[in-house]
Amino acid sequence: MRALASPDQMISVLRAALDAGINHLETAPAYGPAEHFLGQALQRLENEGKQSAEGWVITSKLLPGISLDEGKRQLKAILQRLGRSKLDNLAVHGLNRPAHLKWALHGEGAALLEWSMQCGLVEQIGFSSHGSEELIGDAIASERFSFCCLHLHLLDPQRLPLAHEALERGMGVLAISPADKGGRLQAPSPTLVEDCTPIQPLQLAYRYLLAEGISTLSVGASDPADLALASQLRDAGGPLGPAEENTLNQLMEQRSARLGEDQCHQCRECLPCPQQVPIPDLLRLRNLAVGHDLIGFCQERYNLIGRAGHWWEEIDADACRHCGDCLPRCPHQLAIPELLRDTHRRLKATPRRRLWG
Structure with missing residues (x-):
């Protein structure tokens, strides 16, 4: 494509x-x-x-x-x-x-x-x-x-249980765009590079999915050089090694340290929202923006909301009416309405055209 x-x-x-x-x-x-x-x-x-x-x-x-x-x-x-x-x-x-x-x-x-x-x-x-x-x-x-x-990604693994269920049923599972949709990992932020040192973020993302048993990783190549890493990893299946495990733990620890008590743990207990705000999906973007400085990627995804039909979310954080309905359900006692307001402030930008549609 x-x-x-x-x-x-x-x-x-x-x-x-x-x-x-x-x-x-x-x-x-x-x-x-x-x-x-x-x-x-x-x-x-x-x-x-x-x-x-x-x-x-x-x-x-x-x-x-x-x-x-x-x-x-x-x-x-x-x-x-x-x-x-x-x-x-x-x-x-x-x-x-x-x-x-x-x-x-x-x-x-x-x-x-x-x-x-x-x-x-x-x-x-x-x-x-x-x-x-x-x-x-x-x-x-x-x-x-x-x-x-x-969509199965190093930085968004919430669908992995579904992938495992499919694999157990004998289905093939293809991970959609582990690089670009996974956080634009082909051009990672300096912060994310530091968080994944000594492994490249994209290499860690590929290995993470392969270690989870995902049968196919898609690589959206526009240039032969885009396939270099895939060539290097052609036989790199199997569980994560100690260095990869350490790097994965380091990545998560750095994210948690930067987000502190404001980190959304993606448990989805806050739902349903009376205004149908997709709270966890929006706060996941905030996690990535604050946790790994993936501002460009998160702004791009946030500003597709309501512009991509059924291919992406249709309601953004500005729809929150601060009713507080979600607050008692959050096991981490997050100030969800305030975090949604902060998400909108950080990520709202001039909309960009989708690649397709």
Whole structure:
């Protein structure tokens, strides 16, 4: 989704992927000309006799809510753009609301997914989600899906129990953007670099997820150099070593020291809010801004609120009416309304355009 300046850029990234031992390519029609460029690049490599030793594994996605006929048309167009006779994986792109899951399990989406498998156009069905933990849990428990793509990050591990549940059920689990959405770790703040010394923040993030058993990490490469770390870590599975454990503890200790008694521990006991303010998610951004000086990343995420539809939160901290309903439920006795006010003051900035949508 990031190598879209030209077909030459895409093939340079694919050559680097081959060299790094990467064979899983994840794309979507929503990513501009990505599928078209990818199909061209795969054909060029095939003409040159270059192929992944294990064969390419290709995932694409369809947005929920479309009709059966439209879904058939879109899937055939995906295959045509990619130059393939079938997809290894087809995901529901953004299973973010209960209506999306209903569509996939009982509506025209269910008919579409079943048709794609019966016709031999798709090997596996899965989903990506930016939705609630309850919704993701329901999707995993439905037994309809063979894999899921979730936001799983070193600095935001709240969905790891869901990932473990999926893995225990035999599902594949892809971590969505451990680098960029994980805190823009490809360009970390000096404070975060110090907190992770002697390990690079991105390297620690990758190793943390691999040690948790996550089966696939996505790497949004726009340049061959973006795959260098992935190449270095191609065989770096298994539990964290002592140095990595020490660094992880150091990271958390530094965050706690800077936040002091104002640290939100993400227990979610404060919910529900009468104004539907997503308190833990907003205070998590404050944790990262104060705890690791990730101001740019946190401002970007905060200012997407209400501008990205069902892909992100829709209510920001300014909606808090200081009713105090959350206060007695917080086991850490946080001054939540004041912390929300501080979050809004710190992170409110001129909105930036989303990469997609």
